[in-house]
């Protein structure tokens with residue numbers, strides 16, 4: 001989108017111990033003239049990752065946060081804790097969280113508000129399942145998820161929307177360029193209806209089996225303002241290959 005600097009965001013999921021930090025170090029050598037970069041590591045790696053990324057353009061994020069700032073929630077991590085550990089962003093509502101942990105749109109919206117409370121940018125994920133796609137419900141699902149997961153207070157500076165068709169995540173399958181264009185145009189229109197002018201400068205990322213060989217094509221689609229990358233963000237060479245696909 002004209003005027004929006006693309007964001008290439010990596011999501012390491014439940015992958016990586018200290019041995020993986022060499023990949024972060026290698027990423028710092030990349031050329032980030034054309035885009036912003038972000039890597040969302042497991043919470044256990046945040047502090048060490050911060051050290052590895054010191055002085056580089058690559059930003060650091062968490063993969064989920066609790067809606068509360070602190071309290072009796074064993075095993076959970078708050079947005080304030082992520083910020084304290086060096087994160088500037090946090091993913092909320094990833095489809096794996098929605099599926100594995102039963103997160104609803106309302107929970108995701110509360111987590112986005114928690115991110116803002118802690119000064120983090122919320123990367124809010126939406127996307128249809130295979131059944132919903134085949135049933136012709138994609139745009140309706142996206143409308144419902146936006147209405148439920150994106151708080152009306154959302155500002156472009158603190159919010160990124162990630163469109164991730166669930167059936168494209170980790171499968172090697174991607175929608176056609178036409179389908180991506182249709183979904184992203186619809187998301188922009190729904191955000192505009194909800195948020196007004198603020199929606200015009202809000203990043204909408206595509207996610208789902210992005211790799212160096214398809215990045216340039218996907219990133220050239222209208223209203224695609226970057227990518228959320230799972231598997232191909234684990235290796236610096238792949239991640240930087242996707243960064244190189246930024247228009």
Ligand code: PEP
Nearest residue numbers: 169170207208209230231
């Ligand atoms: C993701 O988990 O956000 C994702 C897009 O995964 P992958 O790139 O591996 O499909």
